[in-house]
Amino acid sequence: xxxxxxxxxxxxxxxxxxxxxxxxxxxxxxxxxxxxxxxxxxxxxxxxxxxxxxxxxxxxxxxxxxxxxxxxxxxxxxxxxxxxxxxxxxxxxxxxxxxxxxxxxxxxxxxxxxxxxxxxxxxxxxxxxxxxxxxxxxxxxxxxxxxxxxxxxxxxxxxxxxxxxxxxxxxxxxxxxxxxxxxxxxxxxxxxxxxxxxxxxxxxxxxxxxxxxxxxxxxxxxxxxxxxxxxxxxxxxxxxxxxxxxxxxx
Amino acid sequence: xxxxxxxxxxxxxxxxxxxxxxxxxxxxxxxxxxxxxxxxxxxxxxxxxxxxxxxxxxxxxxxxxxxxxxxxxxxxxxxxxxxxxxxxxxxxxxxxxxxxxxxxxxxxxxxxxxxxxxxxxxxxxxxx
Numbered sequence: 001x002x003x004x005x006x007x008x009x010x011x012x013x014x015x016x017x018x019x020x021x022x023x024x025x026x027x028x029x030x031x032x033x034x035x036x037x038x039x040x041x042x043x044x045x046x047x048x049x050x051x052x053x054x055x056x057x058x059x060x061x062x063x064x065x066x067x068x069x070x071x072x073x074x075x076x077x078x079x080x081x082x083x084x085x086x087x088x089x090x091x092x093x094x095x096x097x098x099x100x101x102x103x104x105x106x107x108x109x110x111x112x113x114x115x116x117x118x119x120x121x122x123x124x125x126x127x128x129x130x131x132x133x134x135x136x137x138x139x140x141x142x143x144x145x146x147x148x149x150x151x152x153x154x155x156x157x158x159x160x161x162x163x164x165x166x167x168x169x170x171x172x173x174x175x176x177x178x179x180x181x182x183x184x185x186x187x188x189x190x191x192x193x194x195x196x197x198x199x200x201x202x203x204x205x206x207x208x209x210x211x212x213x214x215x216x217x218x219x220x221x222x223x224x225x226x227x228x229x230x231x232x233x234x235x236x237x238x239x240x241x242x243x244x245x246x247x248x249x250x
Numbered sequence: 251x252x253x254x255x256x257x258x259x260x261x262x263x264x265x266x267x268x269x270x271x272x273x274x275x276x277x278x279x280x281x282x283x284x285x286x287x288x289x290x291x292x293x294x295x296x297x298x299x300x301x302x303x304x305x306x307x308x309x310x311x312x313x314x315x316x317x318x319x320x321x322x323x324x325x326x327x328x329x330x331x332x333x334x335x336x337x338x339x340x341x342x343x344x345x346x347x348x349x350x351x352x353x354x355x356x357x358x359x360x361x362x363x364x365x366x367x368x369x370x371x372x373x374x375x376x377x378x
Contacts, residue, residue, distance in 0.1 A: 071268035100254050163273065163276060166255055166263065167257050207275075207343055210273050226343060
């Protein structure tokens, strides 16, 4: 910790399910090196025990604490206060967009998790497969087979930031499409391509790249969506020629 | 329902706050598309003057030479260039070409647009 103290005002969204949204202000004395989640926890611990928010690991592994911080999607456990506000300023905290609000800062991510499950997005993959093709592997495998956790922590920040997701409830969303791309890389299962090849799949993406901009975990969903499009087009072209061959043989 | 996706939330497409260049490009493409559609409708109405005789058409041509209309035409040219060049960027990145440099592509193309606007502005107003 730096030893410097800042006085900030946390404006926290308060809301019960479909009820009206209000903002409640809490004044806090903080160290600017602290994280946004620390400030939220302190509000809950010392000022208002009724405040609802999700968190678990405090080190960007669980993906539970995604919120809107001053209008931008952040994983609050790794967002230093000094990076999003300044002394004597306001820090506005809201729930992620495009998910139903359960209470205050907690959103219902049930449907999102079901879609991730349908995409068969693995949690653990081989070292090389976990990296994006333009990334260097973190260490040389020297012929040995290593595995690691995939980057996506299912925090939902990408879905919240995506403009296409603002207006379409049936859109699969960036995280699910990135999960499909990664699963397809591993399994080459064409059913996965078909799962993404419709108007609420890869073709709903309007190339705003906001998902990759807010992703706290290096998933780069936008790159994966574009890669998935390529795979789908190649798959469609192959199907087209296969059908022609079948007709000629018949 | 405020927080859930709904078509009524289309206004959020146009909110540039806290967003990155990819979204600015997304917003610009929508605004220019709406502008060009509106222009097309106005253009068809203007062309219908042809059917009302030579006098009506001459009056319209006189109006078209006024600075306000010429400024409007410059806006149409600008919108066409922004939408067209950004459209090329989207078409390329949509199939995996230049995805990792999409921000630089956007910036580069907008510099081209700016140069184009200046050239057109000079040719339209420079000799006036």
